[in-house]
Amino acid sequence: MAIIKYTPNLSLCGGSAPAPSAAPQTCAPASAPSIELHVCMGLNACKGHDRYGTNNCAGTGYCATAEQHNCQTLNNCRGQGGCGLYGDIEQQENPGNNECAWQGSCAVPIQAERFRTLGPERGKSVWLQARKLFVQRMHKAKRSYGDSPFKCGPPQNWLISVLGSYDSCGNSGDKVCSFGFNDPDDHAKKLCEGEKE
Amino acid sequence: MSQNKFFAKGGDKVTPENLGEAIQQAIEIEIATIPVYLYTYYSINRSPDQDAISGSLVQKLVAKGKTAKEASAIALDLSAELMVFSNKAGALIMSVAIEEMLHMALSSNLKQALAGLPELVGKSPSVWPTCLPGHVPPFNIDRAKLSQEQLMTFLKIESPDPLHDPKLLQVIEYTTIGKFYEMIVDCIDNNDLQYRTFLPQLIEGKGYYAQNNIDTVYYDKEHKPHFTNQDDSGDLVYIRDKASAKKAIMCIVEQGEGSKAPGLNPDNSVNCSAVVPGDFDDLSKKELSHFAKFVEIYCTYKTLNARFQSLDIGVKDINDYFVVNVAKNPLTKHYPANIAPVSELLNAVYTYIFVMVEDCYLKSGNTQWEIFMFGIHKSMIFILNSICGDIMKLTYTGPDGEVYSAAPTFEDYPFGLLSSPKSQMIDLFNAAVAVYPTISYLGQRIQDLPDVPLHN
Known part of the structure; x- marks a missing residue:
């Protein structure tokens, strides 16, 4: 049974500040070295920093190291939120580049089919925007990077095959389903080429 | 009327x-x-x-x-x-x-x-x-x-x-x-x-x-x-x-x-x-x-x-x-015992959104921003919307003998003054999850909400 308890100190905002916890008496030994947390395929800054730890170069990793989640406000911390389907224009311009916990506006990882819903780039690929930000960061850091395993991010069907299930937020139906006269491959190709949906 | x-x-x-x-x-x-x-x-x-x-x-x-x-x-x-x-x-x-x-x-x-x-x-x-x-x-x-x-x-x-x-x-x-x-x-x-x-x-x-x-x-x-x-x-x-x-x-x-x-x-x-x-x-x-x-x-x-x-x-x-x-114009009090607690929780979440909006008119700066983004947005998209979908998976037989899906009634929940609305909402969650374990995933989301008092 998922019973929960009310604790005033859990209030994260709007109420009184949580009481500080007691300082530890000894420092615990460091666990395994941390890896950088990022939100999707092709967005890793370092070798061995994809979900499997096997990628050989920046930008070539297979999957997110940030915790998988399915919608807005569920990301753990800075740089760990997806974006695209909810949130304001600024959030939608910054997939994987949010400042703090709960500021991402959509699911992680970012499926190739996801498009932005606001702003002048409305209808364009979210993953391509995330990759663009990543490339800018690599140039600024004077680092080389490789190709993403999928040129335009992981297709939803591939994510389902790898993760077992995948859900991003929203009630408007599945972008890759086949109702009407849908041609998912053609849509994916256009989105990949930078066209608007 | x-x-x-x-x-x-x-x-x-x-x-x-x-x-x-x-x-x-x-x-x-x-x-x-x-x-x-x-x-x-x-x-x-x-x-x-x-x-x-x-x-x-x-x-x-x-x-x-x-x-x-x-x-x-x-x-x-x-x-x-x-x-x-x-x-x-x-x-x-x-x-x-x-x-x-x-x-x-x-x-x-x-x-x-x-x-x-x-x-x-x-x-x-x-x-x-x-x-x-x-x-x-x-x-x-x-x-x-x-x-x-x-x-x-x-x-x-x-x-x-x-x-x-x-x-x-x-x-x-x-x-x-x-x-x-x-x-x-x-x-x-x-x-x-x-x-x-x-x-x-x-x-x-x-x-x-x-x-x-x-x-x-x-x-x-x-x-x-x-x-x-x-x-x-x-x-x-x-x-x-x-x-x-x-x-x-x-x-x-x-x-x-x-x-x-x-x-x-x-x-x-x-x-x-x-x-x-x-x-x-x-x-x-x-x-x-x-x-x-x-x-x-x-x-x-x-x-x-x-x-x-x-x-x-x-x-x-x-x-x-x-x-x-x-059904047309259903009320929580008419729902059977396996649905009413879920509907009560839904109404409390719905009402708490208004509580938080009112609070935004008394708070400014980052506090207001956090209440709005992590309280109101989260409640609307991740709690209310989710529970609306969940409650509609439940059915009941109406007084006319017809089988209906339960629906969100969007009634104002009468929060009492003796404890905080959030603590009351947690009690309602515990009552609801006892009859409908499907909604157990909502517990952490409710737990994460800001703790906002009643004002007016």
Whole structure:
């Protein structure tokens, strides 16, 4: 049974500040070295920093190291939120580049089919925007990077095959389903080429 | 039907003395629409099973003498039309509901600047059918599933012209929402009012309001997404002077009724020949008003119904294919013991959203931002929306012997004063999850909400 308890100190905002916890008496030994947390395929800054730890170069990793989640406000911390389907224009311009916990506006990882819903780039690929930000960061850091395993991010069907299930937020139906006269491959190709949906 | 008094202090004109009450009335008009639109929204299955629809149609068409090939072609086309329509109706209704929430916030900003703290908690209609506070003539508004009848109610709510009432002999208080706001504008125009800019408001530029999200999007038959709201269609406004006050009111009126849209016909029927085709997702055109959006849904619905009826295959109403059978105006107290605790929790979450909005008018800076983004947004998208979906998986037998899906009732939950609303909500969650473990995933989300007190 998922019973929960009310604790005033859990209030994260709007109420009184949580009481500080007691300082530890000894420092615990460091666990395994941390890896950088990022939100999707092709967005890793370092070798061995994809979900499997096997990628050989920046930008070539297979999957997110940030915790998988399915919608807005569920990301753990800075740089760990997806974006695209909810949130304001600024959030939608910054997939994987949010400042703090709960500021991402959509699911992680970012499926190739996801498009932005606001702003002048409305209808364009979210993953391509995330990759663009990543490339800018690599140039600024004077680092080389490789190709993403999928040129335009992981297709939803591939994510389902790898993760077992995948859900991003929203009630408007599945972008890759086949109702009407849908041609998912053609849509994916256009989105990949930078066209608007 | 309940009909609230327009002005407690009397008079048929908005004056500086009763301005606060008039704006509060405006807030309550906006609030009254929210449960109505949301109830109908959640009755729609936006992604029905096309294969099931198509298969059923093929069987019926073959039984009527069509060849299998002819039947398949017709069924594919009509089922695709239904898929688009169900999703589009949902997207358009959600796009209106989102703007009603914006209007509630704009009116609350007005009240904060000109009169006093906006009152939001406990202001949802408590008696159903309800009516718009002060509207003349009054008309019944139900929480009901999507139907042409329900869409007629929506059109009356958003009507740009007075409703035609041959029995109307009494003094007119207000006949359209736009005319009501005109009275407030007159008061603002003709008086030297003080603007209390030192108090917190919900203002633009902070990401509080987003015109579109994925729920206001639908796909056409070729699966191209359409965006039902425009980025520049309106936003929050910081009320600091006469100009900003009038800008906020203009936004409310134009989004609702449109600036020059024709209304209902003299016999209160809908003029479907005036429907503007297309969805205006390019910058050269403008977003449809609420009234025009509802005209579009109503007329498309009517046309599709006629197409099905012309096939003579026994389909009386296309809503059988994609609308969930929810009762009209259900109340939590009428639900059975396995549903009532879930409905209580849902109502508490719904009410807590208003508690948090009220709190935003007492807090500023980062505290306000956190309450809004991590409290209100999270509650709407991740708790309320989720629990609305979950409760509708439960069914019960109504007093008429018919089996209904449980529906969100959007009743104000009466939070007590002895403990915080959040602690009461946690108790309600524990009671609800005991009868419906499916919602256990919501526990952490509720736990993460800010702890906000009652104010008014």
